[in-house]
Amino acid sequence: MSAGRSADERADAVLRAARPTGLLARLKAALGFPAAIPAEAMTLARNSRAGAEGERRTAALVRPLADEGWFGLFDRSIPGMHSANVDIFLVAPSGDVIPVDAKLWHRNDEVLPVNGRLFHGEKDYGSVIGSVRLETTRMRESLREALRRRGHTRPVAVTPLIAMHNAPVASGGFALDGVRIVPADDLVAVLRTMAGRPDPWWAETVAAVASTVLPRYEEEEGDRR
Secondary structure (H helix, E strand, O other), X not given: OOOOHHHHHHHHHHHHHXXXXXXXXXXXXXXXXXXXXXXXXXXXXXXXXXXXXXXXXXXXXXXXXXXXXXXXXXXXXXXXXXXXXXXEEEEOOXXXXXXXXXXXXXXXXXXXXXXXXXXXXXXXXXXXXXXXXHHHHHHHHHHHHHHHHOOOOOOOOEOOEEEEEXXXXXXXXXXXXXXXXXXXXXXXXXXXXXXXXXXXXXXHHHHHHHHHHOOEOOOXXXXXX
């Protein structure tokens, strides 16, 4: 699945579920007066569309790193987590792992840390950090177990990162609870500092195992309704 596709599909599902389907609604639509979709559903769909666009922009930024020995998996499911996915799962030339969560937030407010929590202007997004940490833990455990079953006991460093599009980021980037938040424009430069010492065999091994541990993201039927 290409970057952003699942978020686009989520937006489509929200709009389908919210669109009135009764007889009166169908009659109005036939006369050129389609039924209005509730504002809450429109907001959810708009947020999903923004998420999809952020994923596509981030994927376009990191794809050239393949020429430098990086591996990338896009829009992958996280084992044991219902409806959760990792936007971009990168394996550095050293074999270290950097899961990237792409965000596209409006540019009117700054993204900043406040008392150890993530804020966008005056809005508290601390739950975003909690979700990223939980997803990272699950990916780390699943990957390490899969490597161990194949006879690989070498540890794998997993460092989560949030790439922020549009919204300015305080101090040019910062970290909260082990999660790095960086401006998308600086993403590739930051990743290159995290590349480590090249170990092509190990990087390819980690990427190959990760591709089996993290299957392509497909929403369950109940989520699409």
